[in-house]
Amino acid sequence: MPSLLLLAGDGIGPEIMSATKRVIDYLNTKGAGFETTEGLVGGAAFDAVGTPYPQDTVDKAEAADAVLFACVGGPKWDEIKEYEMRPEAGLLGLRKHFELFANIRPAISYPALADASSLKREVVEGLDIVILRELTGGVYFGEPKTITDIGNGQKRAIDTQVYDTYEIERIAKAAFELARARRGKVTSMEKRNVMKSGLLWREVVEQTHKQGYEDVTLDHMLADAGAMQLVRDPKQFDVVVTDNLFGDMLSDIAAQLTGSLGMLPSASLGAVDPKTGRRRALYEPVHGSAPDIAGKGIANPIAMIASLGMALKYSFGMNKEADALDAAIAGALDEGARTADIAAGGPTVDTVGMTDAILKQLDLRL
Structure with missing residues (x-):
C-alpha cells in the first residue's frame, strides 16, 4: 500500500493538514489505499521532545513513500538562539537528510482568481x-x-x-x-x-x-x-x-x-533510489505557519491540498486522481468558494467550508 507521513508542524499546520486528511480519506474510498502515519516536527517537536528534528520523525520518513509537510515556526520560538534548535531546522534537516535537491514550485493563476492578484x-x-x-x-x-x-x-x-x-x-x-x-x-x-x-x-x-x-x-x-x-x-x-537563495525569493x-501564498504547493524531490526505484519526496505549501490566524479555522487549505495533488503525480503515478484534484480546486473557486486571503472583500468560507467545496467538486470527477 502507498504510505504517507503527515507532519502538521506549527501555526495553521494542524488545521490545513486536517483538511488534507479529509481528502486522503475520500481518495481511499475510491481505492487509493493510502496508509498514513503522523509525526512531530518544528516548534511542536521542540516543545514535546526538546528538538525540532526528532529521530523518530526521521525514522518514520525513511519508512514512508512520501512526506506531507505543513509548516513550522512562529513567535513562540523566536527567543531560541541555537540555530539547530529553531523550528525551521526540522524542515532543513529533512531536506538535507534525504537530499531533496529539486524544489518544484508551480505558480498558476486560476481564471476565477485573476483579479485577486x-x-x-x-x-x-x-x-x-x-x-x-x-x-x-x-x-x-x-x-x-x-x-x-x-x-x-x-x-x-x-x-x-x-x-x-x-x-x-x-x-x-x-x-x-x-x-x-x-x-x-x-x-x-x-x-x-x-x-x-x-x-x-x-x-x-x-x-x-x-x-x-x-x-x-x-x-x-x-x-x-x-x-x-x-x-x-x-x-x-x-x-x-535557480539556486537556493534566489529560488526562495523568486518563488x-x-x-x-497568483493572488495569495495560500494557493501555492511545492514538491521537494531527491534522486531515484536504484535499489528500490523510489524517489525521496516531501510535499509542502509555500506559505508559512501564519501564527496570527492559527486556531481560528480560517486558513486557506488549498496549497496543502494541492501539495497532496503533486504527491499523487510525482510519487504515486496517480495522474487521474491528481488531475481530478486540480480540477476540483478550480471548480470550487469557479463556484465562488473563497477564504479570507483570496476573497477581495467578498463573502468568505472557513477552512472546513473550502475543503467541503473541493470535496464536492472532487466527487463529481472521480
Whole structure:
C-alpha cells in the first residue's frame, strides 16, 4: 500500500493538514489505499521532545513513500538562539537528510482568481510557470556559517555560498526534463556579474544543455532582472531554474502573481533510489505557519491540498486522481468558494467550508 507521513508542524499546520486528511480519506474510498502515519516536527517537536528534528520523525520518513509537510515556526520560538534548535531546522534537516535537491514550485493563476492578484488581469490570466529551486546547496547550507565577536562592540556574521558542479548539473537536468513535459523553455537565473558561484552556475547549465537537451530552449537572466520580469511579463517564462537563495525569493514573488501564498504547493524531490526505484519526496505549501490566524479555522487549505495533488503525480503515478484534484480546486473557486486571503472583500468560507467545496467538486470527477 502507498504510505504517507503527515507532519502538521506549527501555526495553521494542524488545521490545513486536517483538511488534507479529509481528502486522503475520500481518495481511499475510491481505492487509493493510502496508509498514513503522523509525526512531530518544528516548534511542536521542540516543545514535546526538546528538538525540532526528532529521530523518530526521521525514522518514520525513511519508512514512508512520501512526506506531507505543513509548516513550522512562529513567535513562540523566536527567543531560541541555537540555530539547530529553531523550528525551521526540522524542515532543513529533512531536506538535507534525504537530499531533496529539486524544489518544484508551480505558480498558476486560476481564471476565477485573476483579479485577486495585485497585477492587472491581462498580465496574470492564464499564467502557468514553474520555479525550480536547488534546495540542498548554496548559502543556506554552506560553511562557515558563524557570528563572531571581533571586539570593540562589533560582531561579524558569515554565510557561505557554496556550489559544486554535480549540484548544479543535477538541478539543470531536472529543469530540462521538466520543460520537455511542458512548453520546452528553461530560463536559468543567477548573479554571475558579482558572484563566482553565478559564473560556475551558468557554465555548468550551459554544459548540461549540450548533453542531449538541445531540443529545450535555454535562456539566461540575472536574478534581479528576473525578479523585475516576473512582475512585468511573467507569462514569458516556462521553467525558471535557480539556486537556493534566489529560488526562495523568486518563488515568493511568483506567489503574489497568483493572488495569495495560500494557493501555492511545492514538491521537494531527491534522486531515484536504484535499489528500490523510489524517489525521496516531501510535499509542502509555500506559505508559512501564519501564527496570527492559527486556531481560528480560517486558513486557506488549498496549497496543502494541492501539495497532496503533486504527491499523487510525482510519487504515486496517480495522474487521474491528481488531475481530478486540480480540477476540483478550480471548480470550487469557479463556484465562488473563497477564504479570507483570496476573497477581495467578498463573502468568505472557513477552512472546513473550502475543503467541503473541493470535496464536492472532487466527487463529481472521480
